[in-house]
Amino acid sequence: MKRFYTLILMTLAALGTFAQGWPEKYDGVMLQGFYWDSYADSDWKTLTNQADELSKYFNLIWIPNSGNTSDFYHSHRKTMGYDPCFWLNHNSCWGTEAELRDMIRTFRSKGTGFVEDVVINHKNGLNAWADFAQENVTGPITGKTYKVEWDNTNYSQICSTDEANRNPNSGVAGRIKGAADTGDDFDGFRDLDHTNAKTQENVKTYLDFLLEDLGYVGFRYDMVKGYAARYTGLYNAAVKPQFSVGEFWDGNKNNVTGWIEGTKVDGKIQSAAFDFPLKYAINAAFNSGQWDRLADACLSNDPYYARYAVTFVDNHDTGRYNHNEGNAPVYGYVEAANAFMLSMPGTPCVFLPHWQKHKRAIKQLILTRHAAGIDNQSTILKAEATAEGFILNVQGSEAKLLLLCGKKAEYSTNGYQLAVEGEGFKLYISDDIDLSEVKGVADLPYHFTLPAGLKVNKGERCAFFEAPESWGNPTEVSCWNWDKTANYTQGNWPGTKCEQVLTMPNGRHVYKWTMATSDKRNANNGNEGIIFSYQNGSDRVQTKDMPFINGGYYTEEGVQSTIPGVTTSIAQPHALASENGAKRQGWYTLQGQKLSQKPLQSGVYIHDGMKKVVK
Incomplete structure (x- = not known):
């Protein structure tokens, strides 16, 4: 079977080569190695202990922001890292910097690279709203001096439109001298002024440290709606990551592709984006039986933008079942939804809880994808809804995949053999492909711990x-x-x-x-x-x-x-x-708290399953 990760030396060479936004003809699969509050499952030691298994199926692993936060620095209180404070200190709630470096080295030796969750839209102060940490370190790998400096007097690197400039409790109201925000305001932490030359220099220093000294291979940029797309392009063109994907949370394909185009430098796209339009189509189909939505315009079914599509079924925001009304997860048929994603062009990103609960199916799906030679620019031959299902036919470099989802997705399987089946789907591949490795995946049931004391009486339904x-x-x-x-x-x-x-x-x-x-x-x-x-x-x-x-x-x-x-x-x-x-249309905070009405305070909220900015 063709295996793109077999030759580690070739893989490592590829990881060090700059690609414009995302590599063309890329056939790798990414794992989101965390979910909300996954402190036990996603600490660096825990992930390192799974290196042999994970590296066999995933070329990339996206992990939380590894920088120290002010809360962890002062009191060891754990947060998800979206309250960034330090850029060059990576002793965090996920583990020490030494453990981080060991994890990256261990996986890299097996051909798997790490993608850092980069949060540069906003920043948290060390002790107060706007006192940013001054940092100066010598990189132990490169020997280079890395320094980030902040104007904590005139606050010229914070957007003048930030809420701290008008909140009397901020300690800096009326004193912030930066330019207006070039994107959506983010209420909660300070919006960085990316028009400021010193801010730009700091960001480049930070990203260079992540790539050259810590050993990351790419970035997942958080909340890129918060600043103009050209700055993502500017930073990537300077530091040259192999992989870059932006969280442009929007269900409209044209808006997402507009952001991708906005990252261009010298006419060349500098970043991929998450395929949120596909995510909402997956929700509509697998939650509500709206199968025709799987043919909606999205990145992965566009021959031009499929290269820049990072597809997903759920992520740490959308898949938070504790707060499911505001975050729009796929509630069931998770295996079928993953089968669709893993059969499509684009670069699939598997959600850690899905991997944990449906490991056997996802392993088989990934191996079948590789056997067919599906990459991020493969050709869709057929994508058609039926009354109660969907037919997807994709041409890979080695074979064709035929996916039938739902109750009535009838299509001729002549010339195909069944590779994987599960709740609500059957995946076929050309019948001349060796499936011994796919069929050899061990039965790996999800181990669910039942609450004690539950009883079923004899003969009881x-x-x-x-x-x-x-x-x-x-x-x-x-x-x-x-x-x-x-x-x-x-x-x-x-x-x-x-x-x-x-x-x-x-x-x-x-x-x-x-x-x-x-x-x-x-x-x-x-x-x-x-x-x-x-x-x-x-x-x-x-x-x-x-x-x-x-x-x-x-x-x-x-x-x-x-x-x-x-x-x-x-x-x-x-x-x-x-x-x-019932249609879930309420307003929620980013922490999942349901509000009784549309919020009166400006900020970022979740409404209709999408991030919305209230001015």
């Missing part, structure tokens, strides 16, 4: 449901359960009431549904499944249709496990049914 945090503590949760011959919840929507049986240590509530003999109603249904729901004001909020497993323990993502000792037949789902749930 039942299910357990752990309600998401966003549901709060509803007074009544209902269950709707059916199969092809009967409804087991009285036949009247929303079904029968569940009993609250447990409160988890994290505050979530667990409910149990049990069928009473009188609840069964004969019916002629087209499929089978289970739904949980509750009344939220005038709206009824519900899960998607999920396959029923007797004694199953469900979350909003689907069934997680079964109660030990329960005899059950685990059926494959017959469809990816529509969710039909």
Whole structure:
């Protein structure tokens, strides 16, 4: 089988070569090696211990901002790094700088490079709102002197439009002398003035230190809507990373490609971007059965921009199930959504929780992608919705992939062999390809720890449901359960009431549904499944249709496990049914707190699943 990572020396040489924005014909896969509050799963030692396994499947790993924060510096309080303070001190909540360097060296020797989460839109003070840390270090690898200096007198490197300039509690109100912001304001930390020559010099110093001394191979630029695209281009042209991707959080393809074009230097694009238009199409299809949305205009299905598309199903913001209403995760059919992403052109970025929970399927999907020779500029031969599914056919350098998603995505499989199948999808590849490595992936089930004390009585038809945090503590949760011959919840929507049986240590509530003999109603249904729901004001909020497993323990993502000792037949789902749930249109803070109305204070919020700026 063709394996792009086999020759490590060739890979390492490639990692040191500058590409404009993103390499052409790139066939690698990236892992987002963290999620929100993943302090245990993503510390440097933990990741280093997984180097042998991760390096076999991933060419790039995107990790959190590794710089020290003021909170960690003063009190060792952990944050995700989006409150950056130090640029040259990398002893952080994720580990020491020595551990970081060891991790980067270990993976690099195996052909995998690291992408740093670079946060240069805004900066946090060391002790107050705007007292930036002055830094001066000698790089132990390069021997170079790296220095960043800040004007903490006139604050000329902070945008004059920053909220600190008008907030009397900031200590610097009316004293900030920088230029106006060239992008969206970010409320919470100081917006850097990228028109300032000294700021530009500092950023270049910082990025050079990341590449040349720490050993990163590229950058993920945070919140690039916050400053003009030309500055990303300016910095990349100066320091020459191999990989660069911007978080331009917008579902409109033209807006995202406009940012990509805006990074040009001497007519050459300097950065890729995350394919947010594809992300929202994936949500609509796999959450709500809107299959035609997978043919929406996005980066990865555009022959020109596919090279600059970094595709994803979820990330640390969108995939925060604790605050799912504001962050728009894919609630279920995660394997099917990943199968779609990993069959498409572009550079796929797998989300760490998806890798952890669906490791066998994702391994097989990655190996099948490599076997077909799919890269970021492969040709889409067919992309077509059916009434209840989607057909995707992609030509790789070695073979073709044929992906069928949903219930009715019928298409001739002559000339193809089945490579991978899972909940809601089947992935085929040309029949002359050796799949022994794909088929040899060990069964790797997700190990879910069941809450203690749950019981299924002999002969009982039942299910357990752990309600998401966003549901709060509803007074009544209902269950709707059916199969092809009967409804087991009285036949009247929303079904029968569940009993609250447990409160988890994290505050979530667990409910149990049990069928009473009188609840069964004969019916002629087209499929089978289970739904949980509750009344939220005038709206009824519900899960998607999920396959029923007797004694199953469900979350909003689907069934997680079964109660030990329960005899059950685990059926494959017959469809990816529509969710039909209430549309999530509330306003949320970036921390996931739901607001009662559109915010009155300026800043960045999440609305309709996207970052929105309120002036």
